[in-house]
Amino acid sequence: MKTCTVQTVLSAVNQLAPKRFAEDWDNVGLLVGDRNAAVTKIFVCLDVRDENISQAIDLGAQLIVSHHPLIFRKMSDVRLDKPLGRHIARLIKSDIAVIAAHTNLDKTSGGVNDVLANQLGLVDVKIPDDEEISFVRLGRLPMPMTAADFARHVKKSLNAPTVRLVDAGDFMIERVGLCSGAGAxxxxxxxxxxxxxxxxxxxxxxxxxxxVENKIHVVDAGHFATEFPIVRVLAEYLRDELKKFPVEVVEDTQSKDFFATV
Ligand SMILES: [Zn+2]
Structure with missing residues (x-):
């Protein structure tokens, strides 16, 4: 069997979410590691947190594929007394590479926003017709709903502990727009x-x-809940795409939202 390398996975990720789709301010692709390194285990997650690095180490993974880039803003130091420096040091000491697919994965067909639309059970999903690629998806509910019922539907569909509803008045919802993460x-x-x-x-x-002033209801389901479903789908994609290689893909099922309601 052929050897899977970091580059093999990078190419698979790029095929799903081309790097050119990423915003100028973004930082995607291989962020830590060596593209020639061999990979037999991949850990897929939303954020590269301490807990996720521990999971990757325990698993014996050589690669983390995350949605949010570990290195995002310009770095001016790699200090081990700061979280980011500590994360990078742990990853390097453990021979774990990191690939990020962020806004390129948001926009691409089958990416974060299509997964969200699918999770909400929307039909006739498309992007705004004046755009070629977009963060936004527009779709239709199979049955019209009140704002309150729709909010409950979103909460249930995304398995969110809570959602916030901005009720813009007494009108039903059939056509829905969405953008995962921070899309207001x-x-x-x-x-x-x-x-x-x-x-x-x-x-x-x-x-x-x-x-409210423009008469559109909003359901804020949280950054985490609107994006976490991509982790499973991205892992499934990689599993399928890399099936010729002796590589195991494991997705994060443990991370929780940073926010809790008390
Ligand atoms: Zn996000």
Whole structure:
């Protein structure tokens, strides 16, 4: 059997989520490690947290594939008394490479936003017709719902402990827009394209105000809950794509949202 290397996995990730789809400010691809290193175990997760590095070490993985980039802003030091420096040191000492697929995975067909649309049971899912690739998905509910029922539906579909509903008035929802993570900047764009509700995370007070004033309901299901479903799908994709190689792909099933409601 052929050897799977970090580069083999990088090529598979790039095939699903081409690097050119990433935003200019983003940092995707191979962030830590050697592209020629052999890989027999891959750990897939949303964030590269301490716990996730421990899981990868316990598993004997040589590679982590994450959605959020471990190294995002410009680094000016690698200090072991700071979290990021400590993470990088642990990874290097443990011979674990890190690949990130972030905004390229958000936008690509079959990526984070399509997975979210699918999870919500939307049909006729498309991107806004004035865009070639997009963070936004527009779709339809099989049956119209009230805002409160829709909020409950989102909560259940995403297995979210809680969601926040911005109720914009007494009208039913059939057409839904969405953007995983922090996508509130696209609420009015989705409304312009006919959405009666928008699903995202990280919504701020004045973004909620603008939504109400523009008559579009918003369900803030949280950054984590709108993105975590990609972990399983990305792991499945890699498992299938790398089936010719002696490589095992394990996904994170343990991470929880940083936020809790008390
Ligand atoms: Zn995110």
């Amino acid at each position: 900047e696209f609420i009015l764009n989705a409304q312009f394209h006919g959405a009666q509700a928008f699903v995202t995370g990280d919504v701020k007070y004045h973004e909620a105000q603008a939504a």
